[in-house]
Amino acid sequence: MSEKINLTCIGCPLGCSIEVIKNGDEIESITGYTCKRGHDYAQTEVLAPVRTVTSTVRVKGGVNPVVAVKTRDPIPKSKIADCMKEIYDITVDAPVAIGDVLCNNIADTGVELVASANDQEL
Amino acid sequence: MNNYSERDLIIIGGGPAGLAAAISAYDTFKAAGIETPSILVLERDKVLGGILNQCIHNGFGLHTFKEELTGPEYAGRFIDRLKERNIEYLLETMVMDITKDREVTAMNRKQGMFTIKAKAIVLAMGCRERSRGALNIPGYRPAGIYSAGTAQRLVNIEGFMPGREVVILGSGDIGLIMARRMTLEGAKVKVVAELMPYSGGLKRNIVQCLNDFDIPLKLSHTVVDIKGKERVESVTIAQVDDKLKPIPGTEEEYTCDTLLLSCGLIPENELSNGAGIGMNPVTNGPKVNESMETDVPGIFACGNVLHVHDLVDYVSEEAGNAGAHAAMYCLNGDKAAAGDIINVTTANGVRYTVPTVIRPDMMGDALTIRFRVGNVYKNCYVDVFFDDERIIHRKRPVVAPGEMESVVIKKEMLEGKKIKELNIRLDLNEG
Numbered sequence: 107m108s109e110k111i112n113l114t115c116i117g118c119p120l121g122c123s124i125e126v127i128k129n130g131d132e133i134e135s136i137t138g139y140t141c142k143r144g145h146d147y148a149q150t151e152v153l154a155p156v157r158t159v160t161s162t163v164r165v166k167g168g169v170n171p172v173v174a175v176k177t178r179d180p181i182p183k184s185k186i187a188d189c190m191k192e193i194y195d196i197t198v199d200a201p202v203a204i205g206d207v208l209c210n211n212i213a214d215t216g217v218e219l220v221a222s223a224n225d226q227e228l
Numbered sequence: 229m230n231n232y233s234e235r236d237l238i239i240i241g242g243g244p245a246g247l248a249a250a251i252s253a254y255d256t257f258k259a260a261g262i263e264t265p266s267i268l269v270l271e272r273d274k275v276l277g278g279i280l281n282q283c284i285h286n287g288f289g290l291h292t293f294k295e296e297l298t299g300p301e302y303a304g305r306f307i308d309r310l311k312e313r314n315i316e317y318l319l320e321t322m323v324m325d326i327t328k329d330r331e332v333t334a335m336n337r338k339q340g341m342f343t344i345k346a347k348a349i350v351l352a353m354g355c356r357e358r359s360r361g362a363l364n365i366p367g368y369r370p371a372g373i374y375s376a377g378t379a380q381r382l383v384n385i386e387g388f389m390p391g392r393e394v395v396i397l398g399s400g401d402i403g404l405i406m407a408r409r410m411t412l413e414g415a416k417v418k419v420v421a422e423l424m425p426y427s428g429g430l431k432r433n434i435v436q437c438l439n440d441f442d443i444p445l446k447l448s449h450t451v452v453d454i455k456g457k458e459r460v461e462s463v464t465i466a467q468v469d470d471k472l473k474p475i476p477g478t479e480e481e482y483t484c485d486t487l488l489l490s491c492g493l494i495p496e497n498e499l500s501n502g503a504g505i506g507m508n509p510v511t512n513g514p515k516v517n518e519s520m521e522t523d524v525p526g527i528f529a530c531g532n533v534l535h536v537h538d539l540v541d542y543v544s545e546e547a548g549n550a551g552a553h554a555a556m557y558c559l560n561g562d563k564a565a566a567g568d569i570i571n572v573t574t575a576n577g578v579r580y581t582v583p584t585v586i587r588p589d590m591m592g593d594a595l596t597i598r599f600r601v602g603n604v605y606k607n608c609y610v611d612v613f614f615d616d617e618r619i620i621h622r623k624r625p626v627v628a629p630g631e632m633e634s635v636v637i638k639k640e641m642l643e644g645k646k647i648k649e650l651n652i653r654l655d656l657n658e659g
């Protein structure tokens with residue numbers, strides 16, 4: 107069964123509307139892009155879309171109640187919800203520095219969750 | 229140094245613009261053989277980094293560092309550079325007033341009120357959000373109405389969620405980013421309404437903040453009613469016609485407890501006005517020349533206080549330019565005051581440029597002129613005219629108000645010519 111997926115390319119302000127016809131893991135056609143970047147973007151978006159997740163976790167004993175975190179690398183889009191669930195449950199002790207690893211393998215993606223801001227002890 | 233009476237260079241604001249200006253001024257002083265440059269950064273917040281501290285999403289620094297950083301990480305790199313150079317800064321210090329003669333009056337808890345005399349000043353105060361009053365939304369004023377930037381601060385720094393069911397008015401980048409942020413934190417963002425027929429936000433944010441989470445964006449829509457006595461209970465939006473007037477019969481009511489307003493930013497220029505600095509009515513920021521110097525000699529401006537930027541990389545670049553020239557001014561004084569002057573003007577779809585004046589004697593090998601257009605145009609050309617002669621004719625598949633444009637003018641293009649006016653305009657004929 108073929109399915110039709112509509113995307114907006116984010117490669118440049120033109121924002122081409124791209125249509126992808128996909129059958130399982132097979133791309134049958136990509137149309138609507140203006141340049142190669144759009145073609146490649148559509149391909150990854152359809153087959154293996156990834157996003158960097160940024161959020162905050164609670165800090166104990168810090169100046170601020172929360173500190174910013176991010177996944178060190180982009181993770182599969184389908185894992186965002188699981189990743190957020192794990193993030194809700196994390197609490198760290200101050201001080202926290204940019205780059206501190208807060209979780210080695212977030213949502214079973216093999217990607218680390220790291221602090222992306224600093225917080226001092228109160 | 230605990231004596232706050234005099235400095236060569238004072239920088240007002242410790243956001244990305246102030247940091248980059250301070251660093252490049254320092255390097256300029258050093259290159260000129262000054263052992264310990266006399267630079268002071270004044271910041272009213274309790275940390276350096278400015279608005280970036282609350283922008284925890286990634287997407288900063290692609291141009292500068294060739295990697296995607298979050299706001300605090302990007303700021304962190306510049307703060308490290310500032311500290312490596314031992315550049316002096318004062319936190320929780322609010323600048324109250326500046327004068328044409330470059331006297332800076334500031335206040336903090338330790339020193340109280342104090343006045344410092346500077347040879348040069350860089351304005352880097354950033355911008356603030358347009359207030360709700362200016363937006364003319366009818367209805368009650370219950371609790372639960374926030375500007376998107378305030379909500380961003382609450383969620384990302386205070387760790388407090390302002391609501392659970394959200395309607396957002398305005399599709400500027402902060403609104404889009406907050407739509408995703410609040411969704412990830414478990415809120416339901418029901419709709420983003422945008423008055424204009426196009427979004428003011430970056431395409432990437434529309435895709436990754438709205439489409440990823442199936443949040444509808446309604447263009448040419450506005451809020452016509454807000455219900456609720458104590459707290460917002462519902463918001464009604466309606467379609468607008470081409471005069472931006474709501475069309476009766478198109479109203480839709482959304483139950484929600486929170487309304488976020490993301491209606492644009494304006495440069496923070498109370499201080500500049502106080503010093504009598506000439507302003508550009510289009511940008512609401514000072515008019516500047518090629519050195520990022522305002523019409524008050526020795527006072528420079530950069531970053532969002534000059535014109536609102538969507539990419540911090542450009543802020544750092546522009547601020548570096550301002551800082552270097554401010555240091556040169558301290559070293560050499562106002563040498564070029566008598567040289568030739570070229571006015572930079574706009575026409576046909578181009579709303580403004582920065583700078584608005586070029587002194588060829590003072591420019592480097594190349595000068596980047598940044599500008600914004602007033603509408604979305606496809607298949608147009610960006611034209612640069614030196615008086616009546618067309619010098620640049622560059623094809624652009626699309627230009628949009630939300631994305632800053634630029635042209636580079638090389639010094640050699642100006643050499644041997646007596647030009648009065650440099651005009652930047654769009655050629656739409658072939659579009």
Ligand SMILES: Cc1cc2nc3c(=O)[nH]c(=O)nc-3n(C[C@H](O)[C@H](O)[C@H](O)COP(=O)(O)OP(=O)(O)OC[C@H]3O[C@@H](n4cnc5c(N)ncnc54)[C@H](O)[C@@H]3O)c2cc1C
Binds near residue numbers: 271272278
């Ligand atoms: C919400 C938001 C999201 C953004 N997202 C992105 C993005 O994804 N990618 C990207 O590249 N760019 C993004 N930008 C753009 C970029 O971050 C900004 O353009 C940049 O931070 C502006 O830097 P600035 O130093 O001019 O202003 P600011 O960061 O606002 O710094 C100004 C500083 O001056 C201080 N100040 C003001 N008045 C005084 C006074 N009287 N005395 C002392 N100190 C004072 C303030 O406290 C502040 O610290 C975003 C901007 C905003 C607002």
Ligand code: SF4
Binds near residue numbers: 118143
């Ligand atoms: S396909 Fe090419 S031209 Fe179209 S939006 Fe993407 S990058 Fe731009």
